[in-house]
Amino acid sequence: MRRPRVGLAGRLFAAQAMVLLVGAATLGLVTVLAGPAMFHTHLRQISGDVDPALAHHVEQAYTSATTVALAVGAGTALCAALAVSALVARRVAAPVRQLAAAAADIADGRYGTRVGAPGIGADFDSVAASFNAMAARLAHVEATRRRLLADLGHELRTPIATIEAYVEAAQDGVAVEDEDTWTVLATQTDRMRRLVEDIAAVSRAEEHQLDLRPVRVAPADLLDAAVLAARARYAAKGVGLHEHAAPGLPRVSADPQRIGQVLANLLDNALRHTPPGGRVTVTAEAERDGVRLAVADTGDGIRAEHLPHVFERFYRADTARDRDHGGSGIGLAVARAIVAEHGGRIAAASDGPGRGATFTVVLPAAR
Ligand SMILES: Nc1ncnc2c1ncn2[C@@H]1O[C@H](COP(=O)(O)OP(=O)(O)OP(=O)(O)O)[C@@H](O)[C@H]1O
Ligand SMILES: [Mg+2]
Structure with a gap:
């Protein structure tokens, strides 16, 4: 047979009650054993030999007075203490129970569950806050996972x-084996191959398996290489491409190939989202602890609600359009992983739709 399990409130209350009972018992014992003897001694010291009948009477009076006082005082104190203990034990146990229920909810896949601040001290409040942060993070991971699978299927x-x-x-036997057939088939297999490569790249990048080969390099050289590679495509679409590196910039420690990949993706995105006649400017400036590279365009811009998400895998702000343009929404996720691996940071900014976008990469200066 299983013993009934005692909860936290029960245990706290039992512990408090035990302390109170021991206290009360000690008080009672001391009063009964030591009190009368001490009173007897004092009585002798004051008045010498007393009539035994009187002495007996006085001692009797003492005993009944202390017994009544003790019984009433200790009884009231005990009741009050037990009531307060029960109350405190329940207050402490309630948030623990709530937390356990919320954790069970999350285990069952209900990621929206949150707990309120119990308001019984900073410790409990911080546990609740951490729990909520964890739940939010799990909800986010789960949402990303679902979107990723849905996107993969769609893709x-x-x-x-x-x-x-x-x-x-x-x-x-109705196939026409002409030039077009092969072109269509090649385009589709190419699309699948690119998708698979992208997924492999972003997984490698996010698992820190990029195998960087950093060298000391001048930021202007990084810009030159990226601009040179993109120039022809920009000219073909009729988008202006401008480059400006501030003088006297410190060298950075970077893998030129990887940072080249990042800039190529940023330039690619800028070109895709800037209509003919627009302009894209690539700059390098000194930053407090390194160098800031920026790719700014005058194109479509990004809505504020999309900005925090553009670096997530498979995230496309304008799904239908971007998919038609062949993007799979992985470029910026790879870029962010590469920049993080360099000890740098990447950010996106935009004043809103139609007002262009600016992507900045900060790389630490080489020591
Ligand atoms: N310069 C930009 N202007 C407006 N929107 C942008 C710009 N750069 C990126 N975005 C938005 O951010 C999304 C994510 O960009 P990302 O480079 O990760 O993916 P992609 O370009 O769609 O595909 P991929 O780079 O994998 O081929 C884009 O789909 C687009 O909606
Ligand atoms: Mg891209």
């Missing part, structure tokens, strides 16, 4: 459906 559906249609046509 793969079109190429697979296309290839399937061609295979079925070939099986039925």
